[in-house]
Amino acid sequence: MTKLDPEHNDDMLAAEYALHVLSPEDRAAFEARLELEGGLRQRLAFWANHFAGLSSEITPVAPPKSLRRRLAQAVQPITTEPVRLRRFSPMRLFGGGAVALALVVALVVQLPDMRLPTPFEPGYFAGISAQEGALVLNVSYSAQSGDLRVERAAGAAPAGRVLQLWVITGDPPAPVSLGVLPEGTLADLRVPENLQSDLPGATLAISEEPPGGSPIAGPSGEVLGTAALTEA
Amino acid sequence: MTTPEDIEHLILATARQDRAAFLSLYDATGAKLFGVCLRVLRDKAEAEDVLQDVFLKIWRNADRYKVNGFSPMTWLITIARNGAIDRLRARKTRGESLDLADVLPDPGPTPEASAIAASEAARVQGCLKELQSDRAGAVRGAYLDGLTYQELADHYDVPLNTMRTWLRRSLQTLKECLSR
Numbered sequence: 045m046t047k048l049d050p051e052h053n054d055d056m057l058a059a060e061y062a063l064h065v066l067s068p069e070d071r072a073a074f075e076a077r078l079e080l081e082g083g084l085r086q087r088l089a090f091w092a093n094h095f096a097g098l099s100s101e102i103t104p105v106a107p108p109k110s111l112r113r114r115l116a117q118a119v120q121p122i123t124t125e126p127v128r129l130r131r132f133s134p135m136r137l138f139g140g141g142a143v144a145l146a147l148v149v150a151l152v153v154q155l156p157d158m159r160l161p162t163p164f165e166p167g168y169f170a171g172i173s174a175q176e177g178a179l180v181l182n183v184s185y186s187a188q189s190g191d192l193r194v195e196r197a198a199g200a201a202p203a204g205r206v207l208q209l210w211v212i213t214g215d216p217p218a219p220v221s222l223g224v225l226p227e228g229t230l231a232d233l234r235v236p237e238n239l240q241s242d243l244p245g246a247t248l249a250i251s252e253e254p255p256g257g258s259p260i261a262g263p264s265g266e267v268l269g270t271a272a273l274t275e276a
Numbered sequence: 277m278t279t280p281e282d283i284e285h286l287i288l289a290t291a292r293q294d295r296a297a298f299l300s301l302y303d304a305t306g307a308k309l310f311g312v313c314l315r316v317l318r319d320k321a322e323a324e325d326v327l328q329d330v331f332l333k334i335w336r337n338a339d340r341y342k343v344n345g346f347s348p349m350t351w352l353i354t355i356a357r358n359g360a361i362d363r364l365r366a367r368k369t370r371g372e373s374l375d376l377a378d379v380l381p382d383p384g385p386t387p388e389a390s391a392i393a394a395s396e397a398a399r400v401q402g403c404l405k406e407l408q409s410d411r412a413g414a415v416r417g418a419y420l421d422g423l424t425y426q427e428l429a430d431h432y433d434v435p436l437n438t439m440r441t442w443l444r445r446s447l448q449t450l451k452e453c454l455s456r
Contacts, residue, residue, distance in 0.1 A: 052448075059447040063418040064361050065425050089345035093396065094454050096350040098419050100397035102315050104307035107327055115302060115331050119295050221339065224293055236336040256292055261339065 058087035062095050164191055164232075169276050170248050174269030175199065183209075183248060185273055190240040192233040194225055201225075201252055205265065208257050209233070210249040212270075213242040219249060224257040247272050278304045283348040291338035298335055305349070306331070309356040316360035316422040322367075323360065330359045347396075361422040403453035411446040418443070 060066050061074045078084055166184035173180050179199030185192045194209060201207045210219035223233040235243060249270040251263035258264040283304060289297030309330060313323035333355055341351055404412040410432060417423040417431070429439035 055451060056444050056447055059451070060443075063415070064358065064422060065418050065428075065443070085344055089350075090454075092354055093345075093347050093350045094400045094450075095419050096347065096353050097397035097400035098416060099308070099312060099349075099353050100401075101416075101420065102308070102311040104311045105314055106307050107310040108324060111324055111328055112299070112302060112306070114328060115335075116295070116299060118332060119293075119298055119335055234336070238337070256294060259292060 054084060055087055058084060059091045062088060062091040164189070164193065166191075166193065167276055168244050168273045170271040170273040172248060172250050172269045172271040174250060179250075179268060181207075181209075181250060181269075183271075183273065185235070185243055187240065187244055190235045190237065192222060192235050192243075194231045194233065196225070196229045196231075204255070205252045206255055206257065207268075208251050208253045208263065208265075210251065210263060211239060211243060211273075212247040212249060213239065219262045221257065222248075224253070243273055244275065245273065280348050283352070287334075287338050287341050287348055287351070290335060291341065298331075298338075301334070302331055305352055308349075309352060312353055312356045313360040315420055316357065316364055317367075322363060326359045326363050327356070330356045333359070357419075357422070364422050365424075399454065400450075403450050406453055407446050407449060411442060414439075414443055415446055415450070 057066070057070075057074055061071065064071075066074060074084075078088065164184075164186055165188065166186045168185040168187065170183040170185075171180070172183065177198070180197040182195045182197055183192065184195075192209075196207075207225040209222040209225060211222055212219055214220070220239060222235060222239075223231075225231050247270050249263070249267050251258070251267045252265040253263065254265070283301070286297050286301040286304065290301055306327070310323060310327050313326045313330070314320065317323045317326065334352065337355075341348070344351070346354060404415060407415070414428050414432065417428060423431075425436055425439050425443070428443070429436045432439065432442075434442070
């Protein structure tokens, strides 16, 4: 019955995806379709929203107080040494097969409680010059670690405003925020995992925004300058 | 009690990199999400580790919340569940087994106040009641405990394909009930 009715099959797939019972391969294939198919996203939302009702069975448990402190620290707007936290994404790696799986296992075994900062070794650079050289930003990026360093060599945000860095990415291309720059001249930003591979070769843009950053999805203020992030 | 609107407001503010809102979101939902992680992982240290990753993911990806049509609590619970299940499966590939007898059968619903719309919770629980109890148990085991088809098949002592047919039939019945 299922093979003859693609809509029904999609519905079942969406439910299985929401339950997380698909194999890693089927899960990855479903996620690839999700990116493109709005109808599939609706089916998934139907199931996810209903299944979430089952979570009413789960009793909340107060997490240790230390976790709140670590999170507060991790989202500090400026750190000259990026806060390093354990993170890995096994599902992404599963797609790569057995070698990746072995790597995941190795990571899982080795990572707990390791918070050694890795040295910042940028391979990509962009020089953004705006307002006829009155504002100059030197951006460097390490594709290995996903760390982005922004050095403000000249100029500053207009009074009462902040500078926000964007990467132009996606299809169709659209600006995605990489973060609001702090007042200091040096800022280390962590590029979200899902954007890390987009950065090499991409165009970066700097805009001036109200404090806290643009209230909308893209820049709300003036885009002051752009530059491509190219290999050194 | 925090309403879904409050949670949504905090997620949207987090998307604007509002640290205070992010911490308020943590205060409002951290215990629930820790419960979700604990339920799947059954290990406090691992659940804490995953919860940290989960909230950093929320901090980084809050701007994507609007894209998928999830309710605010669904979005948060999904991130927590996926994080915990990914960790659970990675642990299993290391050969550590889980005693399924501890997991199933489910002790039964213990409803509590939360930002999940009460009607939604009642709805899915009501529809699960229309299924045979072991079939409803399989849906719960998959959702709440992160069990795989293979584990469910082992538990109910049926072939993998039978388990899959079972669950799909249950999901079809659920769908009809939920769409009424």
